[in-house]
Amino acid sequence: MKITDFxxxxxxxxxxxxxxxxxxxxxxxxxxxxGTDKVELSASSLDVQKMKEIIQDTPEVRTDKVQALKAQIExxxxxxxxxxxxxxxxMGFLAESGPGEE
Numbered sequence: 001m002k003i004t005d006f007x008x009x010x011x012x013x014x015x016x017x018x019x020x021x022x023x024x025x026x027x028x029x030x031x032x033x034x035g036t037d038k039v040e041l042s043a044s045s046l047d048v049q050k051m052k053e054i055i056q057d058t059p060e061v062r063t064d065k066v067q068a069l070k071a072q073i074e075x076x077x078x079x080x081x082x083x084x085x086x087x088x089x090x091m092g093f094l095a096e097s098g099p100g101e102e
Contacts, residue, residue, distance in 0.1 A: 041049075072078040 069078065
């Protein structure tokens with residue numbers, strides 16, 4: 001299961017706002033001003049960049065969890081609660097169909 005299944009889609013406008021456009025920041029040796037531009041990304045775009053970084057840093061397989069479950073299975077200690085599985089399946093079905101839909 002991918003982590004993206006749990007993260008709702010983020011709407012981004014992919015717009016860059018131009019904050020200032022000035023020519024007073026630096027001067028060349030001749031004394032004439034050199035233009036500088038400054039841009040600021042929207043909050044949504046910054047959030048998307050941060051989430052991408054987090055997802056890239058997260059391993060696809062959590063080996064510590066896998067090893068712990070394998071050890072439980074080998075020792076015969078791993079038990080599945082059928083009521084809990086049925087409850088999650090039912091909740092997933094209800095979430096997919098939505099209220100009032102049949």
